[in-house]
Amino acid sequence: MLDRALALKAEPFCSRVLERRSVALVFEHPSTRTRASFEAGIVELGGHPMVLRPGELQLTRGESVRDTALILSRNAAAIGLRTGSEETLAELARHAEVPVFNMLSPEHHPCQALADLMTMREAFGTLAGRKLAYIGDGNNVARSLALVGRLAGVEVTVAAPEGYQLEHGTGARVTHDPLVAAAGADVLYTDVWVSMSDDIATAGRRRDALADYGIDDALLDRAAPGAFALHCLPAHPGEEITAEVLYGARQRIWDQAENRRHAQKALLEWLLAATLDA
Numbered sequence: 001m002l003d004r005a006l007a008l009k010a011e012p013f014c015s016r017v018l019e020r021r022s023v024a025l026v027f028e029h030p031s032t033r034t035r036a037s038f039e040a041g042i043v044e045l046g047g048h049p050m051v052l053r054p055g056e057l058q059l060t061r062g063e064s065v066r067d068t069a070l071i072l073s074r075n076a077a078a079i080g081l082r083t084g085s086e087e088t089l090a091e092l093a094r095h096a097e098v099p100v101f102n103m104l105s106p107e108h109h110p111c112q113a114l115a116d117l118m119t120m121r122e123a124f125g126t127l128a129g130r131k132l133a134y135i136g137d138g139n140n141v142a143r144s145l146a147l148v149g150r151l152a153g154v155e156v157t158v159a160a161p162e163g164y165q166l167e168h169g170t171g172a173r174v175t176h177d178p179l180v181a182a183a184g185a186d187v188l189y190t191d192v193w194v195s196m197s198d199d200i201a202t203a204g205r206r207r208d209a210l211a212d213y214g215i216d217d218a219l220l221d222r223a224a225p226g227a228f229a230l231h232c233l234p235a236h237p238g239e240e241i242t243a244e245v246l247y248g249a250r251q252r253i254w255d256q257a258e259n260r261r262h263a264q265k266a267l268l269e270w271l272l273a274a275t276l277d278a
Contacts, residue, residue, distance in 0.1 A: 002127075002152075005118050005266040008044075009259070017269050018047025024076040025103070026052045028083045033233060034103050034111070037260035038080060045265055050076055066095040073097035078271055081105075099271040106140060112232050113144035114263040117152050119230065119256040120187060128153035133185035133223070135159050135178045136213045136240055137206070138166030141191045141232050146172035157181040161209050178213055182222045189230045190215050190240045207239065216242045220250050228252050 008015060023042050027035065035051065042049040054060065059068055069092045072079050079096055082103040083089050093100040102110055121127055132149060134142045138160045149156040150171035157173040158166045159181035165174055175181050182188055193210045194203045215229050229241065229251040237243035245251055 001114065001263070001266045001270055002118050002121050004269060005114070005259070005263045006121065008265045008269075009262040012044050012262075015044075015265070015269060016046040017272055018042055018045040018077065020046070021077040022048040022050045022075065023268070024050045024052060024072045024079045026057070026072075026079065026081045026083075027103075028054055028081075028085075028088075029104070031082055031103075033257055033260055034082060037257075038103070038264055041261040041265040041268070044261075045268060047077070065091040068092070069095035069100075070097070077275065078268065098275065101267065101271060104140070107143060108147075109140045109144045109232070110148065111260065111264050111267065112141055113148040114267060115256060115259040116145060116189070116230060116232075117148060117154065118259045118263045119252050120154070122255070122259075123228065123252060124186065129155070130187070131155045131157070131185045131224070132187040132189055133157045133159065133178075133181035134172075134189045135181060135215055135219070136190045136210055137164045137193060137195075138174075139191060139195065142166050142172070143170055145189065146170035157185070159213065161213065164206075164209060178219060179222060182219050185223045186227050187230055188215050188220060188223055188227060189232075191232050192234065192236055193240050210240070214240050214242070215245055217244060217248075217250070220245065230256050233257060 025038055039049040065088055073096050078099045080101050080103045081089055081092055083105050086105050086107055089105050102108055124130055132154055138158050142158050146156045147170055159175050159178040166172055194206050220227060229245050231241055231253045235241055235246055237246050
């Protein structure tokens, strides 16, 4: 899939897999990168992005997820969901008659992880044996990085304070010390300390707990020569990352954001291959 993503980046209009087809994109949460990258990518593949926001579906008036899945399946070649509920995602996938993909859920962010690995692949040529240190809250982004990184041979270490650690079983190494995680790493990665799914009442407590888990030039100095920073965005300069790193020469964050489009195009091709061959 990463090979194909790189090919699609080199020739953005080389595939017409979605010619005269629509893809339903259901957003329960606001989005910048996910929406922009999927909309642009679907158009580049020759298709139509059917964007459905909160309040535009009868789900808000009590229609079931099952009925929604059946209706969207009759009108789209695939369905993407950005949701605050793992149960909604699972039910949609269970009843849909077309491929369903996760655009973000509380536990996972797989499309982001694909773009992250693609960005590393561009930088290093290969992924096997590379080391990525995730600094901050062990959230859905960290979890998907650990799971997908393991498949690609990337060693993922998550540095987080007590109470914010990633659970065991993902394949990641865990530590409480960001200095230990950063030592010798090829990539330092972070995310916001307070995300849209977090209770606003706990925001101050979260910031206090994560105050020592930010990426700055000093932490990058402990990483491997040529190491760079990644961030899934949106960023809050001065909290989880300094402005000097975010906008400086030791990052590939904006390439990473663009790569969402190319990685997701490769994903859509893969998902639709079976249905197109049938």
